[in-house]
Amino acid sequence: MNKKISLKNLCGLDYDNSGYQSSLIDWYNKLIEKSADELSIADVSRMIRQDVLREIAINRAIELFLIDPFDGEMQDGGLLALLVSCDAEVAKSKRVTSLINMALKSENEISDFDWADEESRAMFEKNITVLKNILLSKS
Numbered sequence: 001m002n003k004k005i006s007l008k009n010l011c012g013l014d015y016d017n018s019g020y021q022s023s024l025i026d027w028y029n030k031l032i033e034k035s036a037d038e039l040s041i042a043d044v045s046r047m048i049r050q051d052v053l054r055e056i057a058i059n060r061a062i063e064l065f066l067i068d069p070f071d072g073e074m075q076d077g078g079l080l081a082l083l084v085s086c087d088a089e090v091a092k093s094k095r096v097t098s099l100i101n102m103a104l105k106s107e108n109e110i111s112d113f114d115w116a117d118e119e120s121r122a123m124f125e126k127n128i129t130v131l132k133n134i135l136l137s138k139s
Helices: 007-011 023-031 041-050 054-067 078-085 087-091 096-112 118-138
Strands: none
Touching: 023 041, 041 054, 041 078, 054 078, 054 087, 054 096, 078 087, 078 118, 087 118, 096 118
C-alpha cells in the first residue's frame, strides 16, 4: 500500500456531501484527505469506534504501538487498550512476532514508566497480558 496516497484516492472514497452538519461528517471529510501514515492515535481510535476503514486503522494502530506502546489518545496505554479491543483482527496481523516482542519489552518497562496514576498502570498491565495471550494463542 502506498502510504503517501490519500485515503480518498486509495480507497475510492467520496466526501460526505449530504449537507447534514455534524462533527462526525466534518471529521470524515478531513480524514479521507490524509494518507495512512498521517493518521494519529485519535484518528485510528475514532476509525475503529465508527467502523471506518477498520483494516487501515488497525494497521496504523499496530505501527503506532510498535513505536510507543505506552501512548494513548486520552491516557497512557490507551493505544494498547485499543488493540486489545480489536482482538482477532490484531492476531491476523503479519506483525504478530513484532507485537509479541514489543509486549514483552513493554511488560519489562512498566515499572520505569512515569504513570499518571496507579489505575492507568494496572489497566496497562492487564491489557498487556490480554494482548500477549491473544497473540500467543494465534502464533
